[in-house]
Amino acid sequence: MSKEFKIVVLAKQVPDTRNVGKDAMTPEGTVNRAALPAIFNPEDMNALEQALRIKDKFPGSKVLILTMGPFRAAEIIREGYFRGADGGVLLTDRRFAGADTLATSFAISQAVKKMNPDIIVSGRQAIDGDTAQVGPQVAEKMNIPQITYAEEITGLSDNRITVRRRLERGVEVVSSTLPCLITVHATAAPCRPRNAKCVLKYKYSRTIHEEQDAANAGKYLLSADEKPYLKIQEWTVDDVGGDENCYGFAGSPTKVKKIENIVFKAKEAKKLTGSDADVDSLISELMANHEIG
Amino acid sequence: MNNIIVFIETDGGKLCDVSLELLTKARSLAECLNVDVEALLIGSNISGLVPELYRYGAKVVHVADDPRLEFFRTLPYAAITIELFKEQKPQIALFGASSIGRDLAPRVSSALKSGLTADCTSLDIGDHEDARSGKKYKNLLYQIRPAFGGNIIATIVNPEHRPQMATVREGVMKKEPLEKPADGKIHQIDTAKILIDSDFAVEIIKRDIEEKKINIKGAQIIIDGGYGVGSRENFKLVFDLAKTLGAEVGASRAAVDAGFADNARQVGQTGVTVRPKLIICLGVSGAIQHTAGMDQSKIIIAVNSDPEAPIHKIADYSIIGDLNEVVPRMIASYKKHSK
Ligand SMILES: Cc1cc2nc3c(=O)[nH]c(=O)nc-3n(C[C@H](O)[C@H](O)[C@H](O)COP(=O)(O)OP(=O)(O)OC[C@H]3O[C@@H](n4cnc5c(N)ncnc54)[C@H](O)[C@@H]3O)c2cc1C
Ligand SMILES: Cc1cc2nc3c(=O)[nH]c(=O)nc-3n(C[C@H](O)[C@H](O)[C@H](O)COP(=O)(O)OP(=O)(O)OC[C@H]3O[C@@H](n4cnc5c(N)ncnc54)[C@H](O)[C@@H]3O)c2cc1C
Numbered sequence: 001m002s003k004e005f006k007i008v009v010l011a012k013q014v015p016d017t018r019n020v021g022k023d024a025m026t027p028e029g030t031v032n033r034a035a036l037p038a039i040f041n042p043e044d045m046n047a048l049e050q051a052l053r054i055k056d057k058f059p060g061s062k063v064l065i066l067t068m069g070p071f072r073a074a075e076i077i078r079e080g081y082f083r084g085a086d087g088g089v090l091l092t093d094r095r096f097a098g099a100d101t102l103a104t105s106f107a108i109s110q111a112v113k114k115m116n117p118d119i120i121v122s123g124r125q126a127i128d129g130d131t132a133q134v135g136p137q138v139a140e141k142m143n144i145p146q147i148t149y150a151e152e153i154t155g156l157s158d159n160r161i162t163v164r165r166r167l168e169r170g171v172e173v174v175s176s177t178l179p180c181l182i183t184v185h186a187t188a189a190p191c192r193p194r195n196a197k198c199v200l201k202y203k204y205s206r207t208i209h210e211e212q213d214a215a216n217a218g219k220y221l222l223s224a225d226e227k228p229y230l231k232i233q234e235w236t237v238d239d240v241g242g243d244e245n246c247y248g249f250a251g252s253p254t255k256v257k258k259i260e261n262i263v264f265k266a267k268e269a270k271k272l273t274g275s276d277a278d279v280d281s282l283i284s285e286l287m288a289n290h291e292i293g
Numbered sequence: 294m295n296n297i298i299v300f301i302e303t304d305g306g307k308l309c310d311v312s313l314e315l316l317t318k319a320r321s322l323a324e325c326l327n328v329d330v331e332a333l334l335i336g337s338n339i340s341g342l343v344p345e346l347y348r349y350g351a352k353v354v355h356v357a358d359d360p361r362l363e364f365f366r367t368l369p370y371a372a373i374t375i376e377l378f379k380e381q382k383p384q385i386a387l388f389g390a391s392s393i394g395r396d397l398a399p400r401v402s403s404a405l406k407s408g409l410t411a412d413c414t415s416l417d418i419g420d421h422e423d424a425r426s427g428k429k430y431k432n433l434l435y436q437i438r439p440a441f442g443g444n445i446i447a448t449i450v451n452p453e454h455r456p457q458m459a460t461v462r463e464g465v466m467k468k469e470p471l472e473k474p475a476d477g478k479i480h481q482i483d484t485a486k487i488l489i490d491s492d493f494a495v496e497i498i499k500r501d502i503e504e505k506k507i508n509i510k511g512a513q514i515i516i517d518g519g520y521g522v523g524s525r526e527n528f529k530l531v532f533d534l535a536k537t538l539g540a541e542v543g544a545s546r547a548a549v550d551a552g553f554a555d556n557a558r559q560v561g562q563t564g565v566t567v568r569p570k571l572i573i574c575l576g577v578s579g580a581i582q583h584t585a586g587m588d589q590s591k592i593i594i595a596v597n598s599d600p601e602a603p604i605h606k607i608a609d610y611s612i613i614g615d616l617n618e619v620v621p622r623m624i625a626s627y628k629k630h631s632k
Contacts, residue, residue, distance in 0.1 A: 017442030018582075033441065100408060101399070130440050131411035133399035136367070140403035145494045146367055148396045162498065167392045169557070170502035176495040253408030253454035257421060257435070260446045269605060274596070274614020276622055282594070282610060283626040291571050291592060292514065292538050292627070 003158050004060035007051040008115050010108060010122035010138070011044035011065050011080065013073040017127050018042075038072065040079050043123030045191040047184040050153050051121050052084045052192065057156070062086045066111055068096060068104065074207045077232050081202035082194040089115070090207055093236040098249030101129070105137035107247055110240035112142060119161065120181040124149055135183035145176045149185040207232040297323050298355075298383040298456070300374065301334045301346065302393055308342055310510075311389035311463035316349035318416060318466040319387060323350075325418040326432055328384070331355065333377060335370055337363035340479075348474040355381075357482040361493070364500065365393045368492040369484075371400045376487050378405060383456045385434050387416075390460035398460050407454040410436035413461050414446075421450050428452070434459065443562055443585040464510040464566045507557040512541035514571045517560055517587065520547035521576020521597065521616065528553045530620045531575060537624050543567060543587070545577050561586035573623075575616045579604025596620070 015036035024035040048063075055061040065080035065088035067073050077088030089111060096107050112120060120139075125132035132148075139146035147163045151171065155162030162175040166185045206214065208231075215221055237247055245251060272278040286292045297319045302309040312332075319330040332351035334342060337360045346354050357373045374397065378386060386401075388394035390412045402409035415437040421430045434457040436449045451457040509515060516538070518531035528548075535542045544554035546561060560567055562582040568589040575596050577583060580603070587593070588607050595608035596616045605611040612619055 015441075017444060033444075102403060102406065102408060105403060128441055130442070131399075131409075132395050133402075133409060133411055136396060136399035137403040140371075140400045146396070146400065147495065148367075149392060167502065169504075170500070172497060172501070173499040174495050174497050253406065253451050254410060254436075254449050255423070255452060256447050257450045258448040260448075261444070269608045269611045272610060272612045274612055274619040274622070276626075278612070279619055279622040280626040280629075282612075283623055284630055286571070286592075287627075287630055 002058050004062070005054055005058055005119055005156070006062050006064070006115070006117040007054055007119045007121060008064050008066050008112055008117040009044070009048050009051045009080065009085070010112075010120065010134070011048065011067050011076050012041045012123070012126045013038050013067060013069050013076045014041045014126050014128045015039075038075070040076055041123050041126045043125060043184055043186050045123075046186060046188040047121040047123050047182075048080060048083060048085070049189050049191040050150065050182070050184055051119075053189075054119070054153065054156060055084070055086075064088055064115060064117070066091065066108065066115065068092070068107055068111075071207065071209045071234075074210055074232050074234075078202060078205055079194075081205060082199045083192060084195055084198060089233045089235055091235050091240070095237045095244065095248050098252065099247065100252035100254040101131050101133040101137055102253060103247055103249075103251035105134050105141055106242065106251060107237075107240065108134065109138045109141035110242045111235060112138065114235075114240060118178050120179070121150075122181065122183050124183045124185050132183070135181060139181035142179070142181070144179050144181060146181045146183070147174055147176055148183045150182045151185055151188050153182070202230070205230040205232050207234050209234065295382060295384045295455075296329045296331050296353075297326075297385040297387070298331045298333055298378070298381065299351070300386065300388045300394065300397070301332050301342075302389050302391060303334075303336050303339060303342065306338075308345055309389065309391070309463070310468060311391060311394075311461070313345075313349050313470075314463070314466040314468040315387045315389065315461060316346065316351060317469045318461070319385070320350040320471075322385065322416060322418055322434070326384070329353070331381070331383070333357075333374065335362055335373055337361075343479060344476075347477045348470045349468070350471050350474075352477045353480055354477060355480045355482055357484050359484040359488075361488070362484070364497055365397075366493070366495055366497065367396055367400055368494060369488050370397055371404070372487050372489075372492050373482060373484065374401050375404045377482065378456060386456040386458045388458070388460045390462040394460050398458060402458050405454075405456070407456055407458055408449075408451040409458040409460070410438055410449045410451075411460050413438045413459045414465055416459060416461070421452060423452060433457065439562075439585060443581045462566055464568075507555060509541040509543050509558055509560070510565050510567055512567070513569050514538055514540035515543045515560075515567055515569045515573070515587075515590075516540050517543040517545070517572050517574045517577055518548055518554060519545040519575060519577030519583075520551060520553075521578070522548060522553060523576070525551075525553045527617075530617070534573070534575075534620050534624055537627055540571075540573075543572070545580075545583050574604055574608070575620065577604050578602050579607065 068091035329352040331353040388398040417435040572590040
């Protein structure tokens with residue numbers, strides 16, 4: 001019998017900062033973050049795919065999604081279910097708020113310890129905070145090895161994992177003992193699409209807070225013992241334990257002193273056509289100014 | 294004690310530019326703070342690199358030289374760095390925002406419970422007053438970085454924890470050796486005392502690293518081709534103009550993804566940051582992720598048939614036209630005038 005692995009996928013819900021359209025711009029030319037759609041962080045999708053591939057190869061393995069965020073981040077867990085995950089936990093508590101990467105990774109590592117996986121996969125980087133720090137910091141807090149920028153998990157046995165990493169100018173193949181944390185690079189395989197059966201099965205999966213919202217809206221409710229797999233677990237600080245001073249704002253050594261919005265304003269540009277005369281005068285000007293030799 | 298330590302990266306037995314750039318920056322920070330700059334050099338057979346670090350202003354070079362450290366691996370490198378920082382208590386520690394620095398620095402900062410700011414585009418020294426407690430701090434490191442896909446710029450400080458740690462990408466700071474270099478001191482680190490078996494849990498099986506061939510970062514003039522160039526074949530136009538003007542060729546990610554140009558040429562947030570004295574953008578729309586890597590160029594010329602393309606907003610000269618017509622005209626005009 002081959003081994004069954006327990007894999008935790010770290011996934012973050014992020015505002016889609018990639019295509020900031022006109023709707024998301026304020027009249028002053030800055031970005032209105034609240035107007036951006038909330039999505040599954042792109043590289044976390046690549047990470048999910050790597051986890052699902054382990055499950056394909058080692059039937060009986062379990063893929064669990066862990067996300068920290070506000071109540072609505074439960075969407076991330078549902079999305080995981082739709083693509084083949086077996087479970088998930090939403091870490092949500094006001095006491096987690098205001099966290100920098102150190103406090104974020106403390107909270108995540110506390111939850112992961114409770115889940116006790118063989119392998120943790122995360123994205124390399126989230127497209128909002130853009131730090132790529134949470135993966136390595138979680139690994140350090142768990143005191144386990146890290147393999148960053150994974151492009152593919154190429155081998156797995158009871159106690160070792162082999163990974164191809166993408167570096168600036170090439171690749172490196174490394175192997176590590178388990179448990180181990182792997183951060184997955186955007187050049188890894190894209191995630192498989194939603195699976196219709198999974199969508200049907202988990203469409204109504206909800207957290208306790210979503211269940212309350214549904215009740216307030218007079219919608220159909222799940223009875224206590226009906227389909228327990230539809231309940232998405234929410235964990236708070238009390239569920240994961242640890243020193244409260246390590247969470248949230250208090251546990252964050254970095255402080256944001258100032259935030260400036262980038263203003264997209266036009267600077268004085270010389271407008272030219274592509275005509276012979278215009279191009280010629282431009283080139284002459286550049287040559288006269290020694291910009292080109 | 295309480296100096297600035299720069300983590301030094303090597304590549305194929307040479308010092309990486311990003312580390313020399315950081316030493317240069319560290320010198321000006323150290324001057325404000327009236328402290329010294331030190332370097333941490335880890336590897337195998339590396340003592341020959343030390344004099345060059347003195348030339349860039351390191352007063353002390355901490356050297357961990359061990360055959361097991363020939364290639365970067367997180368755990369042993371982290372163990373040495375953590376141990377050194379505990380002992381030396383630097384107030385600031387700088388790392389390249391490279392695949393090595395961004396793997397190592399977070400591990401180290403987590404172990405020391407100090408903060409870390411990723412991918413800074415500017416570093417400065419200044420005072421700070423905590424908005425909640427009203428407590429005042431003197432001479433903190435201002436760590437200035439874009440976030441949110443480049444849509445905002447945040448200034449981050451680390452009031453209470455040391456070292457104040459930051460990563461900076463290659464090409465962001467300038468590199469300049471000292472005018473009057475002076476020899477510093479070597480501090481040998483006893484690796485046998487620090488490293489334990491479990492630090493070698495990760496094994497390198499194979500490395501397939503290309504020689505650094507293309508380097509657009511140092512170019513004075515860059516011809517920047519985008520998806521609008523249309524095909525790999527048509528990219529020849531971009532190369533022709535570059536050859537004529539003695540320039541390097543850069544590309545947008547869309548152009549790289551489409552296979553028009555090599556990865557190493559990509560300009561932008563996930564590519565190289567360039568600031569040449571002249572950049573000519575051909576068929577580049579001007580997405581923020583692209584302009585983040587080139588908008589500090591001294592002169593920007595945009596050639597784009599779409600008058601609404603955002604690239605025109607940051608251009609000094611904006612040509613609304615078809616690059617297939619404009620580029621040959623540029624080449625012809627240059628040849629005519631340079632005779
Ligand atoms: C403008 C701005 C600048 C910032 N700069 C810094 C800074 O320089 N240093 C710093 O320490 N903090 C910084 N922060 C705070 C930081 O963004 C948050 O701590 C954030 O929660 C985690 O960092 P990240 O988004 O960069 O994630 P990354 O480290 O880029 O995420 C890597 C991976 O970790 C996993 N992961 C991350 N967050 C979660 C989550 N909530 N749930 C599940 N998985 C997750 C995902 O797999 C993700 O792909 C900044 C915040 C802002 C708004
Ligand atoms: C996380 C993230 C990181 C990214 N990092 C980078 C990065 O580092 N670098 C980067 O470049 N991008 C990056 N991108 C992608 C970026 O958002 C854009 O998609 C990309 O820059 C677009 O490339 P482009 O301008 O060449 O192509 P397009 O946006 O397709 O623009 C092509 C332009 O060519 C013009 N054109 C077409 N034909 C002609 C003609 N005959 N003559 C003149 N003009 C013509 C069109 O009007 C158009 O404006 C990143 C995206 C994300 C999400």
